[in-house]
Amino acid sequence: MKKAFSLLELLISVALLGLLSLALLGLFLTAVRLGNKNREATRCARVAQLLLEGLRDPNLKFPATEQVFDGAIAAPTVAGFPPQPYPRYTQEGQDYVLKVHVRPVPGEADLYSVEVGVSWQDGSHPVRLESYFSRD
Amino acid sequence: MKTRQGIAFVSVLLFSGVVLMAAILVAQRARTGAHFQMEDERDLAAFYAAEAGIELALARWSRDASKSWGSSPADNLIDHPLRGGQGTFSIRFSPLESVNNFHQASAADGPSGPASVPPHFAYVRVEGRAQGRVRVLEATVARSGLIDDPAALLGADRILLSGDVALSGLRSRHDHGGVSADLVCLNRQDDPNLISWTGPGQVNIDGVISSNSPQVLSISPSLSSANVTGGNLTAQNRPHAERLDITTRVNEKASQGLPAPSLTGTRTQLEPGDYYLADGLAYNGDLVLDGSNLYVEGEFDLNGSISGSGAIFVNGNCQFFGDSSLLTSDSAGVALYAEGDVNLKGFDGTRYLRELVEGAGQGPDGIAYTTHLDNFLYWTSQLNQLFGPVPAEGTDTFGYGGSLFDEHILALTRTSDLSYINLNLSHVSDSTGSPLQSNPDLSGAQWKLTQLLAAQPDTPSTRFLEAKFRQLNGGDHGQTGGADIGEYLGAFGRPGDGPATWTGVETLHQALTGQTAHGLFRALGVQWPQLRDGTHSDPILIQRRDELWHLARNQLRQMSLDRPGVAYFQGLIYSLGNITAENDLQIVGAVMAAGPHSQIRLQNGVRIAFVPELARSAGSSLGRVSVRTWIRR
Numbered sequence: 001m002k003k004a005f006s007l008l009e010l011l012i013s014v015a016l017l018g019l020l021s022l023a024l025l026g027l028f029l030t031a032v033r034l035g036n037k038n039r040e041a042t043r044c045a046r047v048a049q050l051l052l053e054g055l056r057d058p059n060l061k062f063p064a065t066e067q068v069f070d071g072a073i074a075a076p077t078v079a080g081f082p083p084q085p086y087p088r089y090t091q092e093g094q095d096y097v098l099k100v101h102v103r104p105v106p107g108e109a110d111l112y113s114v115e116v117g118v119s120w121q122d123g124s125h126p127v128r129l130e131s132y133f134s135r136d
Numbered sequence: 137m138k139t140r141q142g143i144a145f146v147s148v149l150l151f152s153g154v155v156l157m158a159a160i161l162v163a164q165r166a167r168t169g170a171h172f173q174m175e176d177e178r179d180l181a182a183f184y185a186a187e188a189g190i191e192l193a194l195a196r197w198s199r200d201a202s203k204s205w206g207s208s209p210a211d212n213l214i215d216h217p218l219r220g221g222q223g224t225f226s227i228r229f230s231p232l233e234s235v236n237n238f239h240q241a242s243a244a245d246g247p248s249g250p251a252s253v254p255p256h257f258a259y260v261r262v263e264g265r266a267q268g269r270v271r272v273l274e275a276t277v278a279r280s281g282l283i284d285d286p287a288a289l290l291g292a293d294r295i296l297l298s299g300d301v302a303l304s305g306l307r308s309r310h311d312h313g314g315v316s317a318d319l320v321c322l323n324r325q326d327d328p329n330l331i332s333w334t335g336p337g338q339v340n341i342d343g344v345i346s347s348n349s350p351q352v353l354s355i356s357p358s359l360s361s362a363n364v365t366g367g368n369l370t371a372q373n374r375p376h377a378e379r380l381d382i383t384t385r386v387n388e389k390a391s392q393g394l395p396a397p398s399l400t401g402t403r404t405q406l407e408p409g410d411y412y413l414a415d416g417l418a419y420n421g422d423l424v425l426d427g428s429n430l431y432v433e434g435e436f437d438l439n440g441s442i443s444g445s446g447a448i449f450v451n452g453n454c455q456f457f458g459d460s461s462l463l464t465s466d467s468a469g470v471a472l473y474a475e476g477d478v479n480l481k482g483f484d485g486t487r488y489l490r491e492l493v494e495g496a497g498q499g500p501d502g503i504a505y506t507t508h509l510d511n512f513l514y515w516t517s518q519l520n521q522l523f524g525p526v527p528a529e530g531t532d533t534f535g536y537g538g539s540l541f542d543e544h545i546l547a548l549t550r551t552s553d554l555s556y557i558n559l560n561l562s563h564v565s566d567s568t569g570s571p572l573q574s575n576p577d578l579s580g581a582q583w584k585l586t587q588l589l590a591a592q593p594d595t596p597s598t599r600f601l602e603a604k605f606r607q608l609n610g611g612d613h614g615q616t617g618g619a620d621i622g623e624y625l626g627a628f629g630r631p632g633d634g635p636a637t638w639t640g641v642e643t644l645h646q647a648l649t650g651q652t653a654h655g656l657f658r659a660l661g662v663q664w665p666q667l668r669d670g671t672h673s674d675p676i677l678i679q680r681r682d683e684l685w686h687l688a689r690n691q692l693r694q695m696s697l698d699r700p701g702v703a704y705f706q707g708l709i710y711s712l713g714n715i716t717a718e719n720d721l722q723i724v725g726a727v728m729a730a731g732p733h734s735q736i737r738l739q740n741g742v743r744i745a746f747v748p749e750l751a752r753s754a755g756s757s758l759g760r761v762s763v764r765t766w767i768r769r
Contacts, residue, residue: 130222
C-alpha cells in the first residue's frame with residue numbers, strides 16, 4: 001500500500017517554501033534595486049561627463065565670479081553658461097537634474113573650477129565630477 | 137516497498153537550493169556591478185582631475201610670456217587638490233615626466249626618449265587621483281595662434297582670381313612634402329561663378345576647389361581639372377569659418393593704458409608686449425614685430441615691409457603697399473586680423489622715397505634731395521609712358537604719338553628718335569639736365585638717391601630700392617656714378633672706353649651673359665629683323681632671341697620704382713571684410729576672408745604657399761598654449 005504525503009509533511013514543506021520564497025524575493029529585489037542604482041549612477045556620470053565636455057567650447061564665456069546654477073530650480077543661464085544639457089536631461093523617461101558650481105581658481109588667472117552634480121529629481125543617485133577650464 | 141515519505145520536503149529543499157543559488161548569483165552580479173560602477177565613477181573623477189592639471193599648466197604658460205614655469209623641480213605640484221575637493225593632481229618636472237622646452241631651439245630629452253620633446257614645445261604628464269583611483273594624461277603642448285583650422289584660401293562669399301595665380305601646399309617650410317592647398321568658398325547661393333578665374337596667364341591649384349553652392353557652375357569652367365589637381369566639388373557643407381570678434385578685442389585694449397608705439401624713421405621694431413594706437417596708423421617704413429601685438433583703432437596703412445613674429449588687430453581697413461620678409465624660422469609669422477578690407481599691393485617706392493627726401497635736406501651738391509627725386513620721377517615717368525601703353529591724350533611728352541612697347545620699341549633705332557630720347561634721358565641721371573658727370577658728388581639724381589638710401593638703416597625696403605637703382609645703373613661697369621638708363625638705349629660700346637669697341641653682335645652677347653645691357657636696344661633694333669626672320673648670321677642669337685626680347689622688356693620695366701618684384705607675406709591674413717592681393721605677391725601661410733560677405737580677389741601674379749602649421753602658429757605670442765598631441769589619454 002502506498003503511503004500518501006502526510007499532512008504534516010505537506011504543511012512543513014509549504015511553510016518552508018513560503019519562508020524561502022520571501023527571503024529570496026527580498027534578495028532578488030535588493031539585487032534588482034542595486035542593478036538599477038548602478039545603471040542610474042552610470043547614466044548620471046555620463047550626463048555629468050556630457051556637460052563637462054560641452055564646457056570645452058572655446059567660445060563659451062565663463063562667469064567672472066563664483067556662481068551656482070541649480071537645475072532643480074532652473075536657475076537661468078548667463079550668456080549661455082552652463083551649456084546644454086543644463087538644467088535637465090531626460091532619458092528613457094527619467095529626469096536628471098544638473099547642478100553646476102563654477103568659481104575662479106585662486107591665484108590662477110583665467111582658470112575656472114567647474115563642479116557638475118547630477119542626480120534624480122528627488123536628489124537620489126548623486127554623482128559629482130570636477131575639472132578646470134582655462135579661458136581668456 | 138519503497139516509501140515516498142519526505143519526498144515533498146526534499147523537493148522543496150532542492151528547489152529552494154536552486155533558487156537560492158540563482159539569487160546569490162544575481163546578488164553577486166549586482167554587487168560586482170556596483171563595484172565597477174563605483175570604480176568607473178572614481179576613474180572618471182581621476183580623469184577629470186588629471187585634465188584639471190593639464191588645464192592649469194596651459195593657463196600658467198598662456199599668461200606667462202616668459203613660459204618659465206616648469207623650468208625647475210621647484211615648480212612641481214604634488215597632490216594639488218582641486219578647488220572643490222573632488223580629486224588631486226600631480227605634475228613633476230624631470231626628463232622622465234614633464235619637460236619645459238619652450239625656450240630651446242633644439243629638441244630635449246623626454247619620457248619618450250632622447251630628443252623627443254620638439255623645440256618650443258613642452259611635454260606635460262599629469263597624474264590625477266580620486267578616491268584611490270589614478271589616471272595619467274600625457275601631452276605635448278605649444279603656443280598657437282587664434283585660428284585652429286586655416287584653409288589655404290577661404291572666402292565666405294565670392295573668390296575672384298585673375299592673371300597668374302598659383303596655390304600650393306607644404307607640410308612645413310623645411311618639409312616640402314605636399315599637403316592639399318584647398319580653395320574653399322562658403323557661399324551657399326545657387327549662383328554661377330562664385331569661384332572664377334579670368335586670364336591672361338595661368339592658374340594652378342594644387343588642391344581641391346570646393347563650393348557650398350549646389351550650382352555646378354558656381355566654380356567657373358575655367359578652373360578645370362587641367363589646372364586643379366584635386367578636382368572641383370560643389371554642394372559641400374563646410375561650416376562657417378571661425379569668426380574672431382576683432383572690434384571687441386581692440387576696444388578692450390583701449391582702456392588698458394597700453395603704450396602707443398613710436399613709429400619714426402624708416403624702421404621700427406616693437407619689443408615684446410601689447411601696443412595700442414587710437415587714431416589709426418599710416419607709416420612709411422619697415423615694421424618688425426618681436427613677439428609683439430599691435431591693436432589699431434581705425435585704418436592701418438603701411439608702406440614698407442612687415443616681419444617678425446606677432447599679431448596686428450585692426451578694426452578698420454588695412455593696406456599694405458610693402459612686402460614682408462620671408463623668415464627663416466618656422467615659428468615666426470605675422471598674423472593680420474582686420475575687421476575691414478585688406479589690400480596687399482606692391483611696394484610704393486615713390487611714396488617711400490618722398491617721405492625719405494623730405495626729411496633729408498640737401499645733398500653734397502647743395503641741391504635739395506626733393507629736387508633730385510622730382511627730376512628722377514619726372515623723367516622716369518616720361519620713359520614709362522613712352523614704353524608703356526598708349527599715353528593719355530595730352531601727356532605724350534616725346535610726341536611719339538603712341539606706345540613703343542612690344543615690337544614697336546625696336547623702331548627706336550631710328551636716329552631721330554634715339555637722339556631725342558637720349559637728350560631727355562640725361563635728365564634722369566642729372567638733376568641739372570647737364571651731361572653726365574663722372575664725379576659722384578656732381579652726378580645725377582639717380583646716384584644721389586642711391587647714396588641717400590645707402591645711408592639709411594638696412595631694411596627690406598632700402599634693399600629693394602637700392603637694387604632698383606643698381607639695376608638702372610646696369611651699364612656703369614662698376615663705376616660708382618654717372619651711369620644712366622640712357623646707356624641701355626645708347627650707342628654700342630662701353631662708356632669710359634672712348635669710341636665704341638663692340639659690334640652689335642658683341643653687345644647682344646654681353647647682354648645675354650649679364651655683363652651689361654649697354655646699347656642693348658639699339659643693337660637689338662638693328663638686328664631684330666634678321667633675328668626674327670632667322671636669317672641672322674649668329675645661330676646662338678637666333679636661338680636666344682626671345683631671351684633678348686624679354687631682357688629688353690624687363691630693363692624697361694625696372695624703371696618703375698613701384699613695381700614690387702616679388703613681395704612676400706609670411707603668416708596668416710584674416711579679414712572680416714574683403715581681401716585683395718595683387719602684383720607679384722607671394723603669401724606663405726593662409727588667407728581667410730571670414731565675414732559673412734567677404735570676397736577675395738587675387739590678381740596679377742599671386743602665389744600662395746599654404747603651410748598649415750605656419751598659419752596656425754602665426755601670431756603665436758598672442759595665442760594660448762594648447763595641446764598639440766595627446767600621448768596618453
